[in-house]
Amino acid sequence: MASTAQAQSIAAAQSVAITAARNHSPAAHAPLQKLTTAHGHFLLPPPSANLPAPSVLLRGVNLTSSSKYPPFAPSTPSATGTREERDRARLEEAGWRTDIPADSGWWEEAEQGGRDGWFVGRPLKEEEADVHFKRLTAWGFTTIRWVIPWEALEHAGPGKYDEQYIDYTIRLMRKAKSHGIRIFISAHQDVFSRFTGGSGAPYWVLLACGISPRRVHQTGAAVLQSQYKTEGTVIWNANTGRLAARHCFTMFWASSTFAPKCQIDGEPVGDWLQKRFVGAYEHLAKRIQEAGDLFDDSMIGWDSINEPNEGFIEIPDLNVIPEAQAFRKGPSPTPLQGFQLGIGQSVSNIENADFGSLGLKKKGTVTITPPGGQGLWLTKAESDEAAQKWGWKRGAEWSFWDEGKGGCVWAGHGLWDPASGKVLQKDYFVNKPGGGEYEFIDQFWKPAYIEYIRAIKQHQPEAIALINPPIFARPPNLTQEHIGDRAALSSHYYDGLTMMGKRRHLFNADAVGIQRGLKSMLGAITFGDSSIRANFKKQLNELSSDAADTDGMAGKNASQEWPTIIGEIGTPWDMKKHNGLLGLTKGKLKREDYDEPAKAMDQLLGAGDGANALSYTLWTYEPLNTHEYGDGWNGEDLSLFSFADLAGDDDLPAMDPQDLSSLIMLGARGVQSWCRPYPLETTGEITKFAFNMSSGKLELSLRLPALSQDPLVGSSASVLSAGENMGYTKIYIPYVHYLATNPPAALEAGIVAKRILGEPDSEGSEWVKGRGPAVVDLEVAELSEGSLTVEGQWGMWRYPLQQDKEREIKLVIKPWKRV
Template identity: 55%
Template structure:
C-alpha cells in the first residue's frame, strides 16, 4: 500500500482540541493534524544592508564576510557601522526588509531541508517596521511583493504558514523589534537618548557609550561583553513601559496625549491594524495562498502591560523577580528620563539560585539630556511625519526641555522628583486589568480587520507570557481559533547550562504553586515538571471561564506552542549544575539533552503542535543569531568545516542535506504522528533507544463527535463491519531509523521503500530506507516510504476502541 496523496485543499479548522481538515473524500471523517515547524527567523527583525554589487566569493573567509554583511543591522550594529538611528529617521528605503526572513534565491534549499527534517509549519515573522517604516500609512510594497513570492515557495513545498506580527520590548531601538521609529517619536521619545538615560539597555550602544561613560555603571559591568539574556529586562525599564502603556491605554492614563484629535494609543493601534490589514489584502489578492498555505494570523507577539496595574512607583514591583544589570525603580526611571543623574540604582544579577544583589550604581545621562523629545524636536517630528499633537500635549519647561507625559499628568513632580499619585496605574484607577480591559479590545480590532481579507483565518492567541487567556467574543473566535503560548526553560536560557534542579515557572507565575511545591530535583522530576507545565498551558484552551466558553456552553480549541527552544552555546555543568566549565563549538551534548527534555514535555498526552525557535541560516559562532547574543538556531554554516558550507548549499545526498550544519538534530528531528483519522491519545519518543509509542483513540463511526453529521454520506454495512480505512501518517526520520540492510523476512520487521526521488543517504552507499522493529501493533498494518510511515486500520460502525503502535530501530537498544 502506498502513502496517501492528499491534496490538503480544505481549510484547517479548529475544534475538539484539534486542527482538522476535510478528507479528500467528503464522505470520510475529517483528518486531524499535528503542526510542527520552526520560526522564520531572528534576522526577520532587522532591516537589510543595501545590496552589494554582484560578487562571487572564492574563499571561506570571503563567504563568511558576505554572510555577515547579509545579516544586516543586527542588534550589535550601531550608527557608525549601520546608521542605526539616522536611516530610520529618514524612513528607511524601499525594500528595506527584503531578504527577511530568508534570501529568496536560497528559499528552495532551506525549505527542502526543513521538509526533510519532518517540519510542516512555519511561523513567519513580520515586524510592523517592515511594513510601515517610511511613515504613517506608507507601506513598503516591494517588501510585500517579496513576502508573497516567499509564501508561494512555502506553498510549493507543502508548508502551512501563520503570520506573526512580531515585536519584542516594543521596538528594536530599545534592543527589541516591532514598531517603526516614528511611533516612538509619536509617543514623545527621542530614540537616540534611550540607552544613555537607562530607559533601555541597547545592544548597539553597550560597548560604545555605556551610560554616557559614567562611573559606577562601567565598573559594575563584567567587561564590555553583552550579558546573556539581558535584553528582556528592558520590559521593566522606562521606554518599554511607557510605549506599551501609551499603545494600549493612552485614552485612560494619558488623555492629554492626542494626535490629529485621536488618543495617541488609538492612533497608533489604527496604523498597526491597517498595516497588517493591508498585508492581508495583498496576500488575498495574490490568489491561491489563503487557507491552503497561510492558515492564520498570530496576535501581537509577547505583549506587555507597561505601567498598567502598577501600584507603587518608588519600589521595584514584586512581579519583576527577574532582574539583571541596573534596575531603576519606576520613579528613578522618570527622573533619568528628564536627564537627572540618579544614584542608588539597584544593580542585580540572576543566577542558578535566583536573584542576587550586586550593589548600587549611579546613572548620569550624558549632558543631562533626557529621553523625551524637546519642544523643537517635537516640532521637527510633526513636520517630518505629518501629524499634529494636541494643544494639551505641552509638558516642556520654559527652555523647551522636560516633556515627560507622566509629569504632565501629575503622576510625579519634576521639581523635586516626588511621586504625587502612587496609585495612578493600579487596578483601582478606572479599571486596570490589562488583558481584559486593554489587550482584548486591541486584539478584537486587529482580528476583525484581518478577517475582512481572510474570513477563515485562524486567530492564534499569544497572550502575555504564562498569562491565562481571556474569554473572547464569538465574533472574534468565529470557530477559527488556537492558542499559541510560548515557553522557554528560564534557568537553561539564562545560565546557558542544564541544571540538576528546576522549578515549575508556570505554577509560580500563576500563583498556583509555592516555591517548595514548584521545586523539581533530578532529571526525571525535571522532565515530568516540564510536561506538567506544557499541560497547564494546553488546559487554557478548554477552560470554560476563558476562551473555551461560548453561548452554547463550551468549545475546545487546539494549542500550538509558538516559541520554544534552547541555546546551543551552552556551558558545561559541574556539581548541581553550578560550575560554568568551558564550552566547545560542535559539542552539543548538553543542548541536545536540554532540547529533548523540552520536546518530551510536548509529547505524551499533551500531544502538542509547536514551532521551534529558531531556524536562522545567518547564524554564526561569533554573533549567534544576530539577536542580542542569543544562539538558538537549529542550523549554522559555522558548524560546517572548511569548504563544507559550499556542500551544504549544494547537498549531494540526503545525509548532507539533513545533517551538515545541523545542531542537536537527534533531539528535535524526532518521530511524530503528522495527520490521522481518529483522536490522538498519547505518543512518546526515547531519543536513546529510538522507541516510539503511539496511541490512537478510535471512535465508532456512529458515535464520533468528530464526524457526526457526515455519516449519512458513508455506506455503513448493516452488521457494523469495517466500512472504511483509517490511517495515521507518521514521520520516521532517517536520523534515527536509517536501515543498513534491505534483506529481512522477520514478521515483526518493516523495511521501508526508498522515497520517491530515490535519493541516497550517502553518495555511493545505496538508497536511504527505514528499518523498524514492531514491538506492538494492536491492529492494522504499517508500511513505510522514505521517512513517512502509514499505519492503516479499520473504522467500524459501533464500538469505540484504543489502537496502539510501538516501534524502534531494527537492531536498536
C-alpha cells in the same frame, strides 16, 4: 479496548498485515487542505461524511531572527578564507552590526524612513529559499510561523507601506506552499521596538510617543545589546521593566485612559497608533488576498501581537520595582528612577541585578548620569521637527516642554514632581478614580485584538485567529462573534533557567505554576531528569488548558475547546556543561559539542508529546547564525541550523546538497533532539505518545471512537460498507533515527513479522551520493492491529474503524537492531 480473542487474532495476523502492506506505500506529500479548529484539534476535512475528521499536529519553525531587522549596506566587501571570515562576510552582506555607535548609519537610515524594499531578504534570500524549505520539510516540519515586524511594513511613515517587501513576501510564501508548507503570520515585536532593545515598531512610532530613540540607551531607558559589552549575555528581555518600553506600551494600549493630554491629529495617540498598526497588517492581508493562491490552504492564520506587555498598567507603587518584575538583569531602575533619568537627572542607588540558576541576584547599585543632562523625551524643537517630517499634528495640551517638565508625559499628567523627585500618585496605573482596578488583558489588550482580527478577517474570513497572550497569562474569553469558528491558542514556553543560564540544570521549577499562584516556590522545585520532564509536561498542559477552560478562551461555551500551538519553544545551543552540586557551576564545553543542549531540547520537546500531543513551532531557523554572534540578535543562539557547523570553509554542500545526508545533517545542531518522529495526521485521539531519543523507541496509543458516537462527525455515521471504514495515522519516521545503514537485498524468513524495510521516496533520494536510495529500517515491537507501511520518511498506519465500539490500539517501533 479489544477483547482477548480479538488481540490473539490480531497478533496472529500481524506478520501477514505488515508483509502485505509493504506494497501499499503512503504519499509523502498530499495537496494542502484547509484546516478547521474544533474539539481541541486542528482538523482536516473528513474523507467522507461517514468518517471522522483526521486531526493534525502542526510542527515547524519560526522564520527567522534576522527578520527583526533590515539588511544594511555592508561596510566591508565579502571575505574569503577561513570559516570565521566567511561567517563574518555573510553577516556583513546582510548588514548585521556588532555595535551601533551614535553616528552609525543604523540610526540615520531609520530616521529617514528606510528605503523601498528595506526588509527584502528577510527571512531568506529569495534565490536560496527553495533549499531552506526543502531542508525544513526533510526534517519533518510542515509549518512556519512567519515573523513580520510592523517596521518591515510601514517604516517609511504612517500609511506608507513597503510594496516591494510585500511583493517579495508573497513570492517567498508561494515557494513555501510549493514545498507543502503551511504558514501563519506573527505580528512580531519584542519590548516594543528595535530602538528600545527589541523589535517591532518603526522609528517614527517612538517619536509619536514623545521620546528620542537616540537617547534611549544613555538614559537607562533601555539597554541596547550592541552597547552592552558582556559577551553572550542575553539582556534584551529585561527591557520590559525599563522606561522606554513601559512608556511606549502604555501609550499604545491605553493613552486615552492614562495620558489623555497626548493626542495626535485630534485623537488619543494610542488610538492613532493602533489604527496604523492594524492598518499595516490589514494591508498585508489585502495584498495576500489579491495574490489569489495562498489563502486558506497554505496561509492558514494570523497570530496576535507577539508577547504583549502591559507597560506601566497594574503597577501598584511607582516608588519600587514591581514584584512581577522578577526577571531583572543589569541596571534596574524603579519606575520613579526611570522618570528621573528620563528628564536627564543623574540617579544613584540603582539596583544592579543578575538572574542566575537560583533566580534573582542583587549585585549592589550603580549610578547613571545621562550625558550632558539630556533626557529621553523630545524637546519642543525636536517634536515640531518630527511632526513636520512625518506628517502629524500634536494636540494643544501636549505642551509639557513649556512647563519645566522636560517633556515627560508622566510629569505632565501629575504622576510625579521633577523638582522634589517625589511620586504624587503611586497607584495611578492600578486603581481607577471611581473605584475598582484596571485589568490589562480584558480592558486594554482584548479590545485591541478584536479590532485587529476583525480587520484581518475582512480579507481572509476563514483565517485561524491565533491568540498569543502575555507570557504565562490566561487569555480572555473570546467568543465566536469575536474570532469566528477557526481559532487557536498560541502560547509561548521556554525553560527560563536554561535560557538565562545557558546550561542544563539537574533541578528546575514550575514557572507557570508559580506565576499563576498554583505553586509555592518551594513546592515548584523538582530534581532529576524524570521529575523535570514531568514538570515541563505539567506546565505545557496548564498552558494548553487555557484554550478549553471556561476561565480562558472558551468562556462559558466550553464545547469550543480550541486547539493549542506553542508558537515559540526552544533552547540555546551555546551552552556550557553543568558541573558541581545540582549543576550550578559551568564546565568547559567545545562550541561544536551539542550533547548538553540536545538533552535540554529533548526534555523540553518530550513535554509536547505524551497526552499533551501539542503542535509547536520551534524558535528558530536562522541561516545567518555564527558561533561568534549566535543568531545575530541580542545575544541569542537558538538556531537549529548554522553554516558555522560545516566542516571546512565551503558552504556549497549545504546550499546545493547532492544527497539527503548533506541536506539533513550539514549545519544541523543537536538534530537528534528535535528531528523526532510524530503522528502528523490521525483518525482518533492520541492517548500516549512517547519518544526515547537514546533508543529511538516510539510508542503511540490511540483511542478510536465508536463511529456512531464520534464527536468529530457532524451526524450519526451510517452503516459502512467494506473498504469504507479504514482509519489511518500518518507518522514522520526520520532518517536521523531510523536510517537503514546496511539494508539487505531481501528480508530473511522468520523475522519479517517484526521488521519493516521501507520503500524509497518517490524521487529515490540517496543518503550518500552514489550509494543507493535511503530507506527506513525499523522493528515493529508491537502492533495491536492494522498494518504499517513506510515510504521515504513517512509511515502510514491503517486500521479498521468499527460501529458502536470504542477501543484503544497501540504501535511501538524502534530502529532495527539498534545497539
